[in-house]
Amino acid sequence: xxxxxxxxxxxxxxxxxxxxxxxxxxxxxxxxxxxxxxxxxxxxxxxxxxxxxxxxxxxxxxxxxxxxxxxxxxxxxxxxxxxxxxxxxxxxxxxxxxxxxxxxxxxxxxxxxxxxxxxxxxxxxxxxxxxxxxxxxxxxxxxxxxxxxxxxxxxxxxxxxxxxxxxxxxxxxxxxxxxxxxxxxxxxxxxxxxxxxxxxxxxxxxxxxxxxxxxxxxxxxxxxxxxxxxxxxxxxxxxxxxxxxxxxxxxxxxxxxxxxxxxxxxxxxxxxxxxxxxxxxxxxxxxxxxxxxxxxxxxxxxxxxxxxxxxxxxxxxxxxxxxxxxxxxxxxxxxxxxxxxxxxxxxxxxxxxxxxxxxxxxxx
Numbered sequence: 001x002x003x004x005x006x007x008x009x010x011x012x013x014x015x016x017x018x019x020x021x022x023x024x025x026x027x028x029x030x031x032x033x034x035x036x037x038x039x040x041x042x043x044x045x046x047x048x049x050x051x052x053x054x055x056x057x058x059x060x061x062x063x064x065x066x067x068x069x070x071x072x073x074x075x076x077x078x079x080x081x082x083x084x085x086x087x088x089x090x091x092x093x094x095x096x097x098x099x100x101x102x103x104x105x106x107x108x109x110x111x112x113x114x115x116x117x118x119x120x121x122x123x124x125x126x127x128x129x130x131x132x133x134x135x136x137x138x139x140x141x142x143x144x145x146x147x148x149x150x151x152x153x154x155x156x157x158x159x160x161x162x163x164x165x166x167x168x169x170x171x172x173x174x175x176x177x178x179x180x181x182x183x184x185x186x187x188x189x190x191x192x193x194x195x196x197x198x199x200x201x202x203x204x205x206x207x208x209x210x211x212x213x214x215x216x217x218x219x220x221x222x223x224x225x226x227x228x229x230x231x232x233x234x235x236x237x238x239x240x241x242x243x244x245x246x247x248x249x250x251x252x253x254x255x256x257x258x259x260x261x262x263x264x265x266x267x268x269x270x271x272x273x274x275x276x277x278x279x280x281x282x283x284x285x286x287x288x289x290x291x292x293x294x295x296x297x298x299x300x301x302x303x304x305x306x307x308x309x310x311x312x313x314x315x316x317x318x319x320x321x322x323x324x325x326x327x328x329x330x331x332x333x334x335x336x337x338x339x340x341x342x343x344x345x346x347x348x349x350x351x352x353x354x355x356x357x358x359x360x361x362x363x364x
Contacts, residue, residue: 002163003333004033004268005098006291010160018098020091029154032290032336033268036105036154037117037136040087043070043149049083049116049139057120058085058137075150077219080142085118088136089152092128100128100160103270103288108155109308110356111220112144112213112252115156128158144213144252145233148221155222157288159268165330166192167267172329175267181329182259193272193326196305199258200243200320203353207239211355213252220358230359243320247311256353257305258321262294265339269293269327271305283307283325291332292339304352 005013007030013019019035029036044066052058062085070076070084078084094100102117103126116125120134128136138156140149149155167175172189175181181194188195202209211234220228230236234254237245247253263269269289294303307325309318318324 001333003161003165003331005160005162006332006334006336007032008337009333010035013160018093018095020093022089026152031157032292032338032340033332034157034159034288034290035090037102037138037156037158038089039072039138039149039151039153039155040089041071041073041151043072043076043078043084043086043140044068045070046083046085049141051118051122051125052120054121054123058118058135059120072149072151072153075148075221077146077148078140078142079146080144082141084140086138086140086149088117088138090158091135093133094128094131094160096131097162098160099130100132100158102126102128102156102158105155105157106287106306107222107356107358109287110254110306111147111222111358112142112308113147113155113222114141114143115139117156117158144215145217146219148219148223150223153222159288161330162333165333167329167331168192175264175329179262179264181262181269181327182257183262184259188323190326193328195323196257196259196261196271196307196325196327197321198307198318198324199256199304199353200239200245200318202239207241208236208353209239209245210237210253210255210353211235212237213254222358225357226360228359230355230361233359234355245318247309247316247318249311249313249315251310253309254353254355255307255309255318255324257307257325259304260294261289261303261305261327263289263291263329263340265291265295265335266332267291267329268332269329271325271327283309289327290340291336295339306354 010030046065052061104115116139118137200209217233271287
């Protein structure tokens, strides 16, 4: 049966030596439909991002492009505007039937940390081909805030895929009619995706609609929760009654979808980069939505999608209700043992507009 591997199957990959690790997996590392990836002992500052291409290993390129090596064993600062390559603790020996894809974790995207996984001989980021055998590397480039990371920090996650798991348009429509994938009276379903729109009416008595990242801030330790004051890092944005927002070029915004999102237990979802032809902006980071996100039985009724947004080149006006992102859904290979939000330490179940877990008093 085709589909995304669930937690039980990911654990089996580890037990069978298909998922190789320098140290035992952490107790909470396996998620319902994905595995968190951990940073290794060293970060390599490089001159530029790169792909190795079909005839080279990542290590070969690193030998030529690295500027210096940073020891992560006791923690180290990664500066904004710089590019780092970090070998990951996990490596793969996949069977011929399995491929994989990777994405930043939710908290990584909300901190504006640009990450991509690279494999040996690859010509694409974040895509691991059928039967891949070899190491994994993470490219890291903090965009707004300098960060502290260490060996074992988790910035990215991986999904394993058996066969063609993407829902067709007719399957997507049928699933929406039976399970309400997005809470919209007139859902926009096109191909294998369903649209999300932006909420610019705001929440609370002051009409909070989002946050804009402040530059020249202090550092953020990615492994510490609730350690920072929101206003040291973020400027709140209020609706002011116009239900619109002008995105300034190259500024980073945290916004929220108008619709609540639901991922039924036998499905997984992913937010895909939005088509730039509809405007000079994009939802900056794609993201995984695990089975059970927004599912009532997992405590997630009404969970909305938090969106990390940038405008490029020119200012751009967003209007309330404007389509800003799309979700694709995939079949699970089997039901997960645990759903998102069910005792997994899930930070964003039942969320509204919410900053990452690193800030005290983030709005729900």
